Amino acid sequence: MIDGYEIDGLFAFGFFILCVLIFHTVRSWKRPVGPGHTFFLMTHVGVAAWLTVTILQVAAVSVPDKIFWHTLALPMSSLCAAAWSMFLIKFGPIKVNVLGRYAYKVVVVSTGIGIILALTNFWHQSLISLDSRSDMIDGRLSIMPDRGWMFYVLEAYNFSWITLAGVIAFYGLRKSTDYFRPIYGAILAMSAVPVGTNISYLLFGFTVAGVDPTPYVIVISFASYGSVIINSRWLKAEKVGEQHFFHASDSLKMIFNRKGRMVSKNSVVKDMLRGENAEELRVMIDELVADLMQGKQIDPTVHHIVGDRAYRARALVIENAVHPDRKFLGWTLDLIDVTQEEETVRHLKAARKKAEETVRLQNELVSVISHELRTPLTSISGALDLLHAGGFGVLPDKALKGVEITRRNTKRLRKLIDSLLDLQKLDSGQFKVTLERVDLKDALRAAAEELEGYGVERKVRLTFIDPAEPCICLTDTGRLQQVIANVVSNAMKFSGTGDTVTISASRLEDFAEIRITDTGPGIPKGSEDKVFGRFTQLDSSSTRQHEGTGLGMNITRLLLEELGGHIRYESELGVGTTFFVRIPLFESNQAAVAG
The missing domain is CATH 1.20.1070.10 (Rhodopsin 7-helix transmembrane proteins)
Known part of the structure; x- marks a missing residue:
């Protein structure tokens, strides 16, 4: 006490x-x-x-x-x-x-x-x-x-x-x-x-x-x-959640013991087993369970048809959590309705096939029209050259000016046809290049000389700076000059009267880098898709100031990909733009072949 x-x-x-x-x-x-x-x-x-x-x-x-x-x-x-x-x-x-x-x-x-x-x-x-x-x-x-x-x-x-x-x-x-x-x-x-x-x-x-x-x-x-x-x-949230996944799911979920007997099923399965396609469903389930009991794997890519619905099957083994060294307990079988998915895939395949056919027809149409235009255009161009040279007698100044305008527009039309043909070949994989050993200095100088006339016409000065060291490239001379012509003419087109366009080059690791610099208005940030896009220009309005089809820079990028190079640019509004064109060096390609 x-x-x-x-x-x-x-x-x-x-x-x-x-x-x-x-x-x-x-x-x-x-x-x-x-x-x-x-x-x-x-x-x-x-x-x-x-x-x-x-x-x-x-x-x-x-x-x-x-x-x-x-x-x-x-x-x-x-x-x-x-x-x-x-x-x-x-x-x-x-x-x-x-x-x-x-x-x-x-x-x-x-x-x-x-x-x-x-x-x-x-x-x-x-x-x-x-x-x-x-x-x-x-x-x-x-x-x-x-x-x-x-x-x-x-x-x-x-x-x-x-x-x-x-x-x-x-x-x-x-x-x-x-x-x-x-x-x-x-x-x-x-x-x-x-x-x-x-x-x-x-x-x-x-x-x-x-x-x-x-x-x-x-x-x-x-x-x-x-x-x-x-x-x-x-x-416990995980246990309640597991039940929701099983019973509240839209897919058909079943549990089978090791003997293949269905021991549990969700409400979707119960409803379908009482529906009009019950027998088809039973047959499909029996076949899947028979495969499981024989040790076969269920292919999740195979779709099983029941009535007008398609299902993808997925099975998981239920391991013995208490005695993991003993036999498994059974399987879970999940049948996911993929009817809508299959319908979507069919529509996408049909749309893709239609789009491919449309592209093929467009390419054929461009090819046919271009070739059909080229022959008469060659005749027209030759006649205009002869007329301009006085082959049909001396023309009055007024008539001579009209002939000159017609010759210039004929050249533009021929250039457009050539661009369309190049584009069609590049898209169809039929474009071929002939790689050869090219001295970049000579190729650039030749391109600059050809473009001097266009510079005089645009009242833009063209300057060429020789490379500080030899740059021998492995490329297609004609296509390289086409690339340079496209980029330089584009720079001149967007330059003002009295501006200067500069061409320079240098070695850079395994590439020769060509730089075309202008002092034009510059390119806004985020305009890469328009610059290298097809049939696009920075100013695509009906009142745009600069002529062109919007194909030149797109063809340039595709040509450089064929030549193993690439193109990019840097620009500042009000200061100008520099395009960087890279072409593989001959030495780097020889080393790669030797390696």
């Missing part, structure tokens, strides 16, 4: 139960159970306090001490009743906003009022009379409480909560899903155990060691259904 309290086996048992409850409370704190978790923890706190004062009531040896601890147990029971009722309501499937955001405050404040009444009971004695009788029960001194009117108010408060929660919970049980109903029903059934125990104590005086056994029963219940709640696989 210690200071009026008897420490014996019953006290030790109660202390052990309290330790179990504290352990369970800490465990619950770290693993939220879902909606109403705060009330779940509040119930644990209330039971811990209720059990503590009950243990002290059992251990007390004097009647006043027993009355005090019994009185203090009353508000703790109210906390448990209110908090657990709110948990059942919040945790249940029916969303009922009882007391709204004031629910926590109501539970805490009402518990606080009860504690104050219990602590001041010696003064007003409205809960338990201090003149309550005592008697020996189960070999222990126990009190026979003389209850006051406030005691019945507290009990009415407690059972009001219990009744409200019971009505809402049983209604929710009927509305809950097949997955949730078993666990919620188990919680309600086990909640009835401590409620029944408390009613037996209040109405029939059922006690254990002379005290209310309800807190002991609650702890035992917590140890059972509390663990069920915390560890329930249906409260």
